[in-house]
Amino acid sequence: MDLGIAGKRAVVCAASKGLGRGCAMALAEAGVDLVINARGAEALEATAEAIRAAHGVTVTAVAADITTEAGRAAVLEAAGTADILVNNAGGPPPGMWPDWGREDFIKALDANMLTPIALIQALVPGMMERGWGRVVNITSQSVKAPIAVLGLSNSARAGLTGFVAGTSRQVAGSGVTINNLLPGIHATDRAIALDAGVAREQGITPEEAKAQRCRTIPSGRYGTPEEFGATCAFLCSQHAGFIVGQNVLLDGGGVNATL
Numbered sequence: 001m002d003l004g005i006a007g008k009r010a011v012v013c014a015a016s017k018g019l020g021r022g023c024a025m026a027l028a029e030a031g032v033d034l035v036i037n038a039r040g041a042e043a044l045e046a047t048a049e050a051i052r053a054a055h056g057v058t059v060t061a062v063a064a065d066i067t068t069e070a071g072r073a074a075v076l077e078a079a080g081t082a083d084i085l086v087n088n089a090g091g092p093p094p095g096m097w098p099d100w101g102r103e104d105f106i107k108a109l110d111a112n113m114l115t116p117i118a119l120i121q122a123l124v125p126g127m128m129e130r131g132w133g134r135v136v137n138i139t140s141q142s143v144k145a146p147i148a149v150l151g152l153s154n155s156a157r158a159g160l161t162g163f164v165a166g167t168s169r170q171v172a173g174s175g176v177t178i179n180n181l182l183p184g185i186h187a188t189d190r191a192i193a194l195d196a197g198v199a200r201e202q203g204i205t206p207e208e209a210k211a212q213r214c215r216t217i218p219s220g221r222y223g224t225p226e227e228f229g230a231t232c233a234f235l236c237s238q239h240a241g242f243i244v245g246q247n248v249l250l251d252g253g254g255v256n257a258t259l
């Protein structure tokens with residue numbers, strides 16, 4: 001399918017690895033020029049080079065912490081008049097609810113709520129003026145079904161989800177869509193870290209922790225960054241202009257709910 005977005009410009013945050021990288025690669029396959037970001041310059045440049053080699057698009061790499069004011073300014077300067085924004089950042093650490101203090105919450109809110117909101121506020125007005133734009137926020141299945149050890153994520157992402165629900169309906173009339181992609185477990189470094197945590201806690205191997213988790217997923221496996229990226233690219237496509245303010249779950253059926 002021709003996604004109809006060749007020649008557009010996208011900013012993909014936190015994109016040297018994992019789900020962000022999957023989104024960047026899929027957009028590049030559709031002919032989109034990219035600004036990609038992550039903190040570590042080496043992995044980021046390697047990803048930029050892999051994308052250029054695979055798809056021949058222009059890729060600008062901005063090594064910066066997207067959760068900081070300075071990091072966002074650097075990314076926005078490179079972005080110019082971007083047509084597409086994919087919001088992403090690392091997820092908060094696991095833990096239990098009595099242990100988190102104000103600073104833990106502020107950090108989680110900064111990364112997973114206030115940073116995507118700031119980038120939306122910076123880039124969406126230009127998209128509205130030009131009459132076309134796409135924003136996809138990578139959130140989590142924890143928005144639909146809370147994950148006990150990821151209470152910081154449950155909280156911060158719920159805040160972003162509320163902002164998107166209202167804002168997406170205020171900008172849709174200008175040709176700009178804002179939607180959220182909700183990953184269940186995907187085979188990335190984040191999943192390896194989570195499995196290692198479960199393994200330590202339960203005295204089992206990381207492989208056993210993964211197999212145990214797979215048994216809770218109807219698909220019986222972890223999702224891939226490629227599948228995730230393809231869904232993101234579709235939401236950014238010309239075909240997705242009527243999809244507004246939605247929370248699209250990619251979880252292999254893991255969330256057991258009718259709606």
Ligand code: NAP
Binds near residue numbers: 039
């Ligand atoms: P990942 O494989 O660990 O990759 C994270 C990427 O984000 C890396 O490129 C990392 O590069 C970059 N990054 C992290 N913090 C950043 C920051 N402050 N500024 C700029 N770049 C940053 O993680 P993932 O699995 O793709 O997860 C992406 C998001 O989806 C996370 O928020 C995660 O919580 C959420 N999620 C993932 C899963 C899953 O199963 N994978 C499930 C639900 C939700 P640097 O470290 O070099 O900055």
